[in-house]
Amino acid sequence: MKTAKNSLETTERKDIIVTKPKKPLKVFISENAKSIFKWGLLLFFLMYTLVPMLWLIISSLKTNTELMGSHFSLPSKLQFGNYINAFAVSGLGTLFLNSIIISLAATLLNVLVAAMAGYVISRFNFKLKEGIFTMFITGILVPINALMVPYFTLITKLNLYDKKIGLILTYAAIGIPMSVYIIRGFMNTIPAELEEAAAIEGCSFYQRFFKIILPLSRTGLVTAGTFQFLLCWNEFIYAMLLTSSVKSRTIQLGVRYFSNQFTTDYTSMYAAIVISIIPSIIGYIIFQEQIISGLTNGAVKG
Amino acid sequence: MSKTQRILALLLAVVMLTGLAACSKPNTETGTAANTSEEPQKEITINFPSIWVGKDSKAGIMSELISAFNQENTGKIKVVVEEIGDYQAYRDKMRTNITTGNVPDVFTFDNASETQLFFRSDKLMDLSSYLNEGWKNDFIASAIKDVTFDNKIMAIPYEFGVTPVWYNTRLLEKANVTEIPKTYTEFFDMCEKLKAAGIAPTSQMTGENAWTSMLWYSQLVVAIGGPDVYKNGFDDPAFLEAAKIMQKMYQYTTKDAVGATAGVSAGHWINERTAIFMNGPWFVGRLKNEGVNNMYDVVEVAPAPVYEGGKGQEGGYIGFIQAYIGAAKQTDKAKEAAVVKFLKYITSPENVKKVSLASGAMFVVKFDLGSADNVEKLQAQMIEQSNKAPYIVPHFQGNVKPAVASEFPQALSGLILGDKTPEKFIEQLKRADSM
Structure with a gap:
């Protein structure tokens, strides 16, 4: 009996669905305009972001002739040899490892120093506080090319030319203005009461910095660290200027290895670029929550 | 200052000093190297930032030639190549090097207007005495004029290109x-x-x-x-x-x-x-x-x-000459001699011929081509046409x-x-x- 009733209900429902009049397209669009706009916009940005990446990956698997023949065609045969070439010709393996060491070390050093500076500028009142902060910020506006000669002179005088430590110190220094700006902005949002309570409980200056402020600024530190890591990873000019051998060079020099005075092996270069962007993607996947919340929750407030 | 603060300050100072010590360590090493380079029995190192690397048509043969030179001069001279494929980056680095007085022992440049700036810098080796010994007869005469500044020959004209x-x-x-x-x-x-x-x-x-x-x-x-x-x-x-x-x-x-x-x-x-x-x-x-x-x-x-x-x-x-070879002014006579020896080696007609035949490139160094030489078809056409040309203008x-x-x-x-x-x-x- 129960089964019969159920089947009857189903039939009735089917009838209703079949006989339901179709909504005109205009009505459908007007009812869902918001949703269509939202999805359209999202799809546009998805394409805008993904298409160049896909193009790069597909191009890295073509021959140069195919690439020049048609920029948007698919390869007739996947040329994994380009990736082998990227590693074999430019010694990409060593350069990759160097980049990881240099970028991580420079990022850690930069964030540590910037956090110390940001803490003092953000939490304490003293003479020339704003002047010192302005001095840091001015550094953001100076193009790094303008500092080539002084940095080169400094590094050679310190006998750090062609040494990883030379690049680490240079990168850490170059990124300090931006990192101080980000971290100080984030630290400004931490209520002063927290620190006051910690001071009443007997926390010293260093304990307040390391145990209260630093953990609470984690999102800001990750945001600054991400920017710093990307700067170190993608930087080319100083990597070229301050090194002369594979033992201290970075992956960006490997990428440019395929470009010569008059000719460029584009597909091998694209293969090297694909390899070079992998760590940035991994880093983003690991820290995406902190990065997004850092960018949206006030880490970059002035 | 509390006890903890003092300890932390001390620790930070130790970290800083360690850092400085790490920085200064290479200083000692370089100092040692510099001292030893003055000793005549030690191997002389010639630093050569090169654009003829990677996918450049001359990369293979240049590498072979430099290896052969190093082998011939084992224990005496060693040419260390710094590979820079990207030409704009190479230019930027050479400009910075010259500006800061860190001129590489041997390097290349191509721009005529830049050539004058380099020559005026007084940081390049005057090659006149060596070239005037007869070495300059290996080159097309007009090419030597391009590198003569204030009656001094300040560089070696090398690779030449025509654009038909x-x-x-x-x-x-x-x-x-x-x-x-x-x-x-x-x-x-x-x-x-x-x-x-x-x-x-x-x-x-x-x-x-x-x-x-x-x-x-x-x-x-x-x-x-x-x-x-x-x-x-x-x-x-x-x-x-x-x-x-x-x-x-x-x-x-x-x-x-x-x-x-x-x-x-x-x-x-x-x-x-x-x-x-x-x-x-x-x-x-x-x-x-x-x-x-x-x-x-x-x-x-x-x-x-x-x-x-x-x-x-x-x-x-x-x-136009697309590559001049310059050399840094040397205070050490032994090193100067080593640099000149290397320059003579890579500009010798027999070696230039090898590079030309292997890469298709053209040079201002004169060399004979025989019927047995496998000259590339289009290169041969360019050589023939440029030899007949009433003028060649940059x-x-x-x-x-x-x-x-x-x-x-x-x-x-x-x-x-x-x-x-x-x-x-x-x-x-x-x-x-x-x-």
Whole structure:
């Protein structure tokens, strides 16, 4: 009996669905305009972001002739040899490892120093506080090319030319203005009461910095660290200027290895670029929550 | 200051001192190296930042030659190559090196205007005494003049390039063109035929340094104004007339020519989408490897056409020294001798011949070619034509100030897009020239 009733209900429902009049397209669009706009916009940005990446990956698997023949065609045969070439010709393996060491070390050093500076500028009142902060910020506006000669002179005088430590110190220094700006902005949002309570409980200056402020600024530190890591990873000019051998060079020099005075092996270069962007993607996947919340929750407030 | 603060401050100081110690450690090592280099029995190291690496056509043979030199001089001299493929980066680094007084022992440069700056810097080795011993007889005489400054020979002229017109005869035949044009009238007739046959006649570009189009403009300026045209500056009407012809030239090219890069421009040609191209001998390798449908077999090179009524002559060529070798001034006589020995080695006719035959490149060092030598077909044509040329004039970029060369691509884009008249185009170049 129960089964019969159920089947009857189903039939009735089917009838209703079949006989339901179709909504005109205009009505459908007007009812869902918001949703269509939202999805359209999202799809546009998805394409805008993904298409160049896909193009790069597909191009890295073509021959140069195919690439020049048609920029948007698919390869007739996947040329994994380009990736082998990227590693074999430019010694990409060593350069990759160097980049990881240099970028991580420079990022850690930069964030540590910037956090110390940001803490003092953000939490304490003293003479020339704003002047010192302005001095840091001015550094953001100076193009790094303008500092080539002084940095080169400094590094050679310190006998750090062609040494990883030379690049680490240079990168850490170059990124300090931006990192101080980000971290100080984030630290400004931490209520002063927290620190006051910690001071009443007997926390010293260093304990307040390391145990209260630093953990609470984690999102800001990750945001600054991400920017710093990307700067170190993608930087080319100083990597070229301050090194002369594979033992201290970075992956960006490997990428440019395929470009010569008059000719460029584009597909091998694209293969090297694909390899070079992998760590940035991994880093983003690991820290995406902190990065997004850092960018949206006030880490970059002035 | 509390006890904890004092401990932390002490720890930080130790960390800083350790850091400084780490920084200063190499100092000691270098100091030791510097001291030992003064001892005559120790091996002399020659630092050579090189552009002939990676995918450069000369990379393989250069590496072989340098290895052989190092082997011959084991324990005495060692040439250490610093590989820099990216040419702009190489330029930037050499400029910074010279500015800061850290001139590499041996290095290369190409720009004529930069050459003067380097020579004036007083940081380069004066090679006059060595070259005047007879070494300079290995070079084309005019090339030595280029590197003579204040009666001193300050560098070695080395690689040379000419830029003929490259024709794809298969595509010309499709358009019923059977002869390479000798005049610009014939040239534009040919372009019309190609266009009618659905083939874009020439590869052009205004992106990057507008290389291919800059070469066409160079050819036109000399064809109209003659080989001494640059002496008159931009007031010579040849520059204006050549700009007008460039506007016409762009009616016979691909749609993407404005803004196109060297890759795009060359890509059209090696994929048979255009029939005519202009470039130098270094492009032969790429044509062989990447030219579609065995394109290499159907390509011919020829001097640019003659401009009727112009001061240029038939067979005139655009050519330029694209690599000079410079050396740092040395205080250590033993090192100076080692550097000169290396320079003599890589510029010796037999070694230059090896590099030339292996790479297709041309040099200002004279060497004999025998029937047994396997000279590449297009290279042989270029050598023969340049030997017959009534004159060889450097390209526009090499004849003007760097500011003008930088302005040229943008000015050309404006000219082609119609934003600028030919007169305004010249004005823009003049403004850059006066900066």
